[in-house]
Amino acid sequence: MLTESSTRSAGAGRAGDAESAAHTGRLPATARGVLASWWACPAVRLGLLATVVVALVSLYFFTDVPGSLAFALKIRSITVLAMLVVATAVGVSTVLFHTITANRILTPSIMGFDAFYALIATAMVFFLGSAGFLTFDALTLWAAQLVVMVAFSVFLFTWMFAGKRRSIHLMLLVGIVLGTFFRSFTEWMQRMLDPLDFQVVTDAMFASLARPDETLLLLTGILVLLGCAAVVPLLHTLDVLSLGEPVAVGLGVNHRRVVMMLFAIIAVMIAASTAMVGPILFFGLIVANLAYSCVGSFRHRWTLPAAVGLGMVCLVGGQLLLERVFGFGGALAMIIEFAGGLFFLSLVLRKGAR
Numbered sequence: 279m280l281t282e283s284s285t286r287s288a289g290a291g292r293a294g295d296a297e298s299a300a301h302t303g304r305l306p307a308t309a310r311g312v313l314a315s316w317w318a319c320p321a322v323r324l325g326l327l328a329t330v331v332v333a334l335v336s337l338y339f340f341t342d343v344p345g346s347l348a349f350a351l352k353i354r355s356i357t358v359l360a361m362l363v364v365a366t367a368v369g370v371s372t373v374l375f376h377t378i379t380a381n382r383i384l385t386p387s388i389m390g391f392d393a394f395y396a397l398i399a400t401a402m403v404f405f406l407g408s409a410g411f412l413t414f415d416a417l418t419l420w421a422a423q424l425v426v427m428v429a430f431s432v433f434l435f436t437w438m439f440a441g442k443r444r445s446i447h448l449m450l451l452v453g454i455v456l457g458t459f460f461r462s463f464t465e466w467m468q469r470m471l472d473p474l475d476f477q478v479v480t481d482a483m484f485a486s487l488a489r490p491d492e493t494l495l496l497l498t499g500i501l502v503l504l505g506c507a508a509v510v511p512l513l514h515t516l517d518v519l520s521l522g523e524p525v526a527v528g529l530g531v532n533h534r535r536v537v538m539m540l541f542a543i544i545a546v547m548i549a550a551s552t553a554m555v556g557p558i559l560f561f562g563l564i565v566a567n568l569a570y571s572c573v574g575s576f577r578h579r580w581t582l583p584a585a586v587g588l589g590m591v592c593l594v595g596g597q598l599l600l601e602r603v604f605g606f607g608g609a610l611a612m613i614i615e616f617a618g619g620l621f622f623l624s625l626v627l628r629k630g631a632r
Contacts, residue, residue: 320573320580327572327587334594342602358594359499360490360555365565365589367502367551370509371544372562373569373578373585377520378537379446382570383625385562386548388450390457392557394430397460398423399482404467408478416491420498423553431545435538446537487555487593487610494554501550505543509582512536516578558611560618565589567625 316322335358343350375386403411414422434453468476509516515536519526527533552558569584570576596610 318574320575320577320584323573324580324584324587327584327591331587331590331594334591334598338594338598356490356492356495357487357597360487360495361590361593361597362586363495363499363502364487364551364555364558364561365593366506366586367498367547368558368562369565369569369585369589370502370506370582371547372566373581374509374516374540374544375562376566377516377578378540379450380520380522382567383563383622384450385559385566386544387557387559387562388457389431389434389453390460391427391431391548391552392559393457393460393464394427395423395552395557396483397464398426400464400467400471400479403475403479404471408475411478417493417497420491420494420553424549427549427553428545431549432542435541435545483556487597490554498550498554502547505547508539508543509578512539513578513582517576520576520578556611559615560622561589561592561614563625564614564618564621565592567621 338358339351339354340347371386375384376382399411402414434449434456468479471479515531518529518531519533519536521529523533565585565588566581568588569581572588573580573584575581592614593610596613600610600613
């Protein structure tokens with residue numbers, strides 16, 4: 279009798295809930311609970327993000343085709359692949375950098391990657407002239423910039439973190455100081471250039487995703503893929519590492535070895551991406567912080583793919599708006615930098631208020 283009474287009571291409750299929902303026009307409480315639990319699942323949010331990315335890429339491929347569809351697909355697929363490589367390199371490396379430093383307003387560019395890239399390009403034009411700089415083929419230039427930037431990063435990581443000092447904050451401070459020195463030296467050399475050489479350097483400073491060299495895209499994609507493959511076995515270790523060094527060491531994580539490995543992965547991915555398309559300072563900051571809010575979880579198996587997906591939304595969606603709505607061509611990197619700067623200020627003010 280008690281069971282029958284409870285069943286009748288529950289049925290009456292559901293009927294009352296449905297009647298109340300019909301009067302108010304809102305979903306029943308049980309349906310709202312199911313939707314809330316469904317929306318709280320990171321896999322569902324990630325699936326919706328993937329759907330948005332596929333929709334944006336389809337729009338970019340199949341709308342506003344002036345001539346042959348096959349030719350348009352060939353050209354646009356290279357641009358989309360370049361966006362995917364850059365989104366993966368920048369998004370994954372920024373999330374890993376946040377895990378290591380336990381600070382979500384920093385990006386790998388604080389280590390001076392962009393400043394070192396500008397210094398290399400400016401020094402080549404300063405000593406060889408614009409004619410000598412332009413004689414280098416894209417592959418040689420990409421390989422030289424990649425090797426120099428990775429060598430600089432490995433030297434800095436080994437010097438500051440593998441020795442007795444072993445301080446991430448000291449290494450970041452040294453990276454900031456060296457980045458400032460590189461920028462000052464670059465500006466000094468740029469002031470000594472004639473207008474034609476300065477124009478060549480200026481063109482090299484802006485990131486461009488439109489039709490990159492296919493060989494560079496393939497090599498950069500391979501390096502980024504290898505970096506991601508090295509991160510996959512460390513996903514659970516990264517979750518523990520995000521709890522802080524004392525907790526990670528107490529739980530058996532070899533902190534120094536894991537951090538050195540992550541720094542090497544970050545250096546290779548950022549250096550390869552920067553050498554291919556140019557420096558993008560605030561892009562990683564935007565996609566990484568949006569990824570944390572998007573999936574609602576700190577676990578890296580959700581945040582890393584979410585950062586890549588949001589990077590694709592920013593790049594493909596931004597390119598669609600610029601090309602198809604406003605009729606602009608290659609201003610996407612500048613707009614990302616402008617939006618990223620405003621986003622960085624909002625993060626600093628919000629964190630400061632707390």
